[in-house]
Amino acid sequence: MLSISSQHVSKILPKIEKTVNEQLETEVLGRSSNSSMTSYVVAADLSEMELKKILIEKMESNKHREYADKDEQPSAGSDWGSKRRREGKEPESTSAPKEKATKTIGKSTQGSKSHQRTTSESALRKEPMQTTQDLEEPSQ
Template identity: 40%
Template sequence: NSAFRFEERLRLLETSFNEYRQTNQVDGAVSAILGIVHQYMDQQMKEAVREVVQQKTDQLQDSLQRENDEFLRNIDENMKNVLKGLVKTQVKEQVSRLKTDLSEMELKKILIKKMEGNRSIQRSDEQRNLYKALVEAYKADKAILDTYGESTILKRRREDDDQEGPSAGPNRGSKRQKEGGEQALASTPSEKATKGSGGSTNGTQSRQ
């Protein structure tokens, strides 16, 4: 009986051990499967996150590129508008100066004709000198205009304006005429002296 009981207990132990070993194998297999599943899920999650991040990055880059292109287009358009405005302003200024210069020439021409018409140049030396200065100035402007064109007239007027300063303004034509008259009048004393000496010489000859 003792031997039978021992064998029975040994058999029960072997059965329990086999069951335990089988249970451990199942648990190990389950654990291994769960580990593989977790690893796969982690990998899939990382890949999904990477794709989302890349997609958002591409969208952000495209958006920034569009904004940058739009900004550059706006800058180009603004620069074009500014340049167009500057060109228009410069053209208007040149046209205005040209009109002023041509009107000065016309004014000189009209004054010359009026002085010739009423023969005011014969009234005094001052009138004759003013007439000569006016004619010389008109001829000089006309010669430059005929030879070199309008651009040279504008350049010369611009240089004169720079020398006269910004305060000269619209008075520059009268100032040039005044300066021409003053230059012509500067020769008056010598002419008068010549005439005076000539008169005295004639008087001496007549007395002789």
């Protein structure tokens, strides 16, 4: 019943080999393309991680530099006299910036705001403005 002739096997065997080879090629090509795609994705992820690492290192070094700058004493000219002011050893009127005095012009009534003008503004309005013609030397 199960007698298969060698002729019959020789006819079927090439077809079986061809089908198996085609299936193997398809599987191998699919895996290799997936492998190359996977390699590309892994390389992209690795590059992204390296860039993030570089960025984090840069941010940390900047943070350390900022902390070091805060720990250092300020330069002598930048904050001169502030310690004496804080401790009350120097009167504030000599070292504190001067504020502009204001004066009220006109009468204020309830519900309306008074018009204020700084003394420096009124002084500017009274002084004549110099022009470049005033500054030039007369030609002979």
